[in-house]
Amino acid sequence: MLPEDVAALAAVVAGSVLLPGDVGYDDERAVFNLNHELVPAVIVVAQNAADVQAAVAFAADRHRPVLVKTTGHQMVGTASGAVVISTHLMNEVVIDTAGHKARVGAGALWAEVVAEAAKAGLAPLNGSNPTVGVSGYTLGGGLSPTLGRSHGYAADHVLSLEVVTADGELRHVDAESEPELFWALRGGKGNFAVVTALEFALFPVPRLYGGGLYFPGERMADVLRAWTAWHPGTPETMISSFAVLRLPPLPELPEPLRGAFTVSLRFAYTGTAEDGERLVAPLRTVAPAILDTVRDMPYSEVASIHNEPTEPLPYYERGIMLREFPEEAQEKLIELVGPESGTTMWIAELRALGGAWDREPAVANAVATRGLPYSLLGVEVGPLSQEKQLKESVAALLDGMAPWQSDRRLVNNLAPEEAPDAAVIYGPERYRRLAAAKSKYDPANMFRINHNVVPDRLNSRSAESPRAL
Ligand SMILES: Cc1cc2nc3c(=O)[nH]c(=O)nc-3n(C[C@H](O)[C@H](O)[C@H](O)COP(=O)(O)OP(=O)(O)OC[C@H]3O[C@@H](n4cnc5c(N)ncnc54)[C@H](O)[C@@H]3O)c2cc1C
Incomplete structure (x- = not known):
């Protein structure tokens, strides 16, 4: 050009x-x-x-x-x-305290929304990492590991969107004005338009009881079995996940975690601190913890629960959803990433879902993963020169767990090369409806450098398929 x-x-x-x-x-x-x-x-x-x-x-x-x-x-x-x-310059965040909602520009980050909302005692359905953008996360469903089990997907609580469609038109999209586009954008991600602003609900959550319990990696089997038996009996206000971490010796990590092989349970509970402590107590006795950061905290400190990297790094990650996690699956996970596995996997993370994540929202949307009880993510960190090894390591985990995998997946957890899988992850009926909306709003597939929903009329033209990019 x-x-x-x-x-x-x-x-x-x-x-x-x-x-x-x-x-x-x-x-x-x-x-x-x-x-x-x-x-x-x-x-x-x-x-x-x-x-x-x-x-x-x-x-x-x-x-x-x-x-x-x-x-x-x-x-x-x-x-x-x-x-x-x-879009990063379009990052204005306006909180409507009385209306319990936020209007944010397309470039806003979760850290900015959490901080502004917290001043009013409110909280959004943010993800684990504060540097993730509101737009991509929300359009891809938005699985909040702190409030999702009690409130559902972030996409479920979008009130309206301001978007530019492929014809260059600026549209206000909500349940009344453009119902089909509103349905498709919330879950179908960047396929239909460029979002310029989002309006979504906030919830009165000024504080929570949460953090991480870290155990020696050698105790993985005990911790996994105890957590798997424990979490289904907890109220929806208790959200938890399990992670196996092989951490590098970075100075920014707390001393006991530097260079450690550890298993971590993460909690976010919006009931009282006393009830939270009582709920978590049985897990505190499973093994001697090397670090316990679970405490009462203001919601503004929510990012400390997962404590994820906020600076760019070289990595490869991919995630799937599990239909079930029976005893054989637990044993398989221990074999694949446990102390005897020989894997180099940085992070293998299992989030327990259920609750409001399974319920249809007030205004239906394209999120495909309702009813699936777990998400599983594998992350390897290393330079491009090790790409083959990193991908093989993540594949070994996810392929090993394939017997319990659902075809339906969250688009937010797909790797770049999985773009053609969009047709599968939504399920055939939902995908057909998405493809019809795509044909109407982006018939030439201008928005195709993504996990692409191919417009009906282009479906057989390989030159325009995402594989060609
Ligand atoms: C460390 C880490 C932690 C994460 N944690 C979570 C989590 O807890 N829960 C969860 O659900 N996901 C999580 N994710 C996945 C995350 O939601 C996706 O990576 C998401 O795409 C990031 O959104 P973004 O706005 O930063 O988008 P970008 O990465 O900048 O964009 C990705 C794609 O989203 C679409 N998009 C972005 N902005 C717009 C827009 N304005 N209009 C139209 N389309 C747009 C486009 O297709 C774009 O190509 C995590 C990812 C990482 C790397």
Whole structure:
């Protein structure tokens, strides 16, 4: 793309328009996973919805695909030849204290929303990592490991969206104005439009009892069995997960965790601290803990429960959902990532679901994973030169657990190369409905550099399929 091609675009955009070699181009194409590179033809750093409209119209005129980047936590493909719309400048957060809701720009991060909402004693359905973007997370379902079991998916509580569709139109989308688009966007992710703002419900949760109990990795079997027997009997206000961690000797980790092989139970309980302590007590006696961070805390400190990295790093991750987790599956997990496994896996994480995650929301949406009791994630960390080994390690875990795996999956947990799997993870009926909505709102598949829902009319044209990117 030549500078003169973009001059007219740059003239109308309030943000900036960047070509390869421009100052700022490299910063704007940077993503969270250092093993992933974007090489777009042009980047529009949008400052407002009009900038997004201009970028979409520019791409449409030139038959270029569009990739939306909020934080770059889950990129698909390299965006070679594409227009990237970077939304991080659109990060305003407005809390409606009386109405228990937030309106945020497309570029807002969970850390910003949690902090602002907490000032009003309110909390959103945020994820485990504070640097994840609200937009991609929510459109992909949004599985909150702190409030999801009691409230459901983040997508279930979206009240309205402001979006730019492939025709360049700015639309207000809610249950009344554009019901089918509203259904598809909440779960179908970035396939239908560029979201410029979201409005969603907040909940009166000023504090919680939560944190992590860390045990020696050698005690994995005892901890896993105890937790698996324990969590189904807990109230929906208690959310918990299990993780096997092989941590590097990083100075920012608390001393007992530096370089440790450990198993961790994570808790988020919104009842009283006394009840929380009583509920967690039996697990505290399973083995001697090497670290216990479970305590009463303001909701603003929620990120400390999972204590995930917030700076970009090189990694490979992939997640599935389990239909069930019987004794044989527990034994298999111990064999695959336990002390005798020989694996290098950084993180193997099992989240217990159920509760409100299983219930249909007031306004139905495209989230496909209701009724599935567990999510399982494998994360390996290492440079691109070790890509083959990292992928094989994650595959060994997930393939090993395949007998208990559901076809239905959360799009937020798919790896980049799993883009063609979109047709499977939604189930055939939901996918057909998504493809019909796609045909209506993005018939040329402009928004295809993602876990792509292919419009009906393009389904047989391989040149336009995501595999071609
Ligand atoms: C460390 C870590 C922790 C995580 N924890 C959780 C968790 O607890 N629960 C959970 O559900 N997920 C979790 N995720 C997955 C996360 O939700 C996805 O990676 C999500 O895509 C990140 O959203 P983002 O806005 O940062 O999007 P980006 O990575 O910037 O974008 C990913 C894709 O989302 C779509 N998208 C983003 N913004 C827009 C927009 N404005 N309009 C239209 N489409 C858009 C586009 O298709 C885009 O390509 C985690 C990921 C990581 C790396």
